[in-house]
Amino acid sequence: MSGPSHAIPSSRDAVLDSAGKLFGARGYRAVTVRDIASDAGVSAALVMKLYGSKEKLFAAVQPDESLLNELQVPASELGATLVFRVLMRRERGLKEPWAMLPFSIQDSPAPEAARTETRDRYLASIAGLIGDTTPDRRYAAIVVALMMGFGEAVRTLGLFGGWDFDELVARYGAIVQAQIDACAAACR
Known part of the structure; x- marks a missing residue:
C-alpha cells in the first residue's frame, strides 16, 4: 500500500517549482525546457506534455492577483x-x-x-x-x-x-x- 499522496510532490508541482525558480533566476530567454526538466527530475517530453510550450509554462508560473x-x-x-x-x-x-x-x-x-x-x-x-x-x-x-x-x-x-x-x-x-x-x- 502506498503512503499519502501529499508526501511526494507531483511531477506537475516539481516542474512548476523548477520553472519558477529558473525563470526567476535567469529570465525567460536564458532558460530552456531541458533546463527545467533536468532541475525537476523529469523528461523534457513530460514538461511539453504537461504544458505544451515554454510560453505556456512561463505563463503558469507568473504571479497572479x-x-x-x-x-x-x-x-x-x-x-x-x-x-x-x-x-x-x-x-x-x-x-x-x-x-x-x-x-x-x-x-x-x-x-x-x-x-x-x-x-x-x-x-x-x-x-x-x-x-x-x-x-x-x-x-x-x-x-x-x-x-x-x-x-x-x-x-x-x-x-x-x-x-x-x-x-x-x-x-x-x-x-x-x-x-x-x-x-x-x-x-x-
Missing part, C-alpha cells in the same frame, strides 16, 4: 493585511508576486502584451477590493504601486530586515491604508 481574492478583512484593516502577507511570505521563503511582476513582464515573450494584461488584472482586482470606481482606477493604481515597491524593497533590496515585524506592518500598512481610505471617501 488571486492572492487578493482571498482577503476577507474589514476595509479598515486592508492596508496592514496586504503588508502582513508580503512579510509572511518573506518569513516562510515563499515567492513574492509583488516583487516578481516587473521581472515577469520584462522577461515575457511578449512584454507589451504582458504589461497590459498584468496591469489590467491587478488594477481590476485592487479596484474591486477597495471599491475604486474612478474611470482611471487612480486609487487602485497607487495601491498597486505601493505594494510593488514594498515587495521589491523587501525581496530585491532586502530592506527592513532589522525592523520589528509588527511595527513595519503598522507603519507601511498605514501608508497603503491612507490610499484605501481616500478611495472610500472619494468613491461613495
Whole structure:
C-alpha cells in the first residue's frame, strides 16, 4: 500500500517549482525546457506534455492577483493585511508576486502584451477590493504601486530586515491604508 499522496510532490508541482525558480533566476530567454526538466527530475517530453510550450509554462508560473481574492478583512484593516502577507511570505521563503511582476513582464515573450494584461488584472482586482470606481482606477493604481515597491524593497533590496515585524506592518500598512481610505471617501 502506498503512503499519502501529499508526501511526494507531483511531477506537475516539481516542474512548476523548477520553472519558477529558473525563470526567476535567469529570465525567460536564458532558460530552456531541458533546463527545467533536468532541475525537476523529469523528461523534457513530460514538461511539453504537461504544458505544451515554454510560453505556456512561463505563463503558469507568473504571479497572479488571486492572492487578493482571498482577503476577507474589514476595509479598515486592508492596508496592514496586504503588508502582513508580503512579510509572511518573506518569513516562510515563499515567492513574492509583488516583487516578481516587473521581472515577469520584462522577461515575457511578449512584454507589451504582458504589461497590459498584468496591469489590467491587478488594477481590476485592487479596484474591486477597495471599491475604486474612478474611470482611471487612480486609487487602485497607487495601491498597486505601493505594494510593488514594498515587495521589491523587501525581496530585491532586502530592506527592513532589522525592523520589528509588527511595527513595519503598522507603519507601511498605514501608508497603503491612507490610499484605501481616500478611495472610500472619494468613491461613495
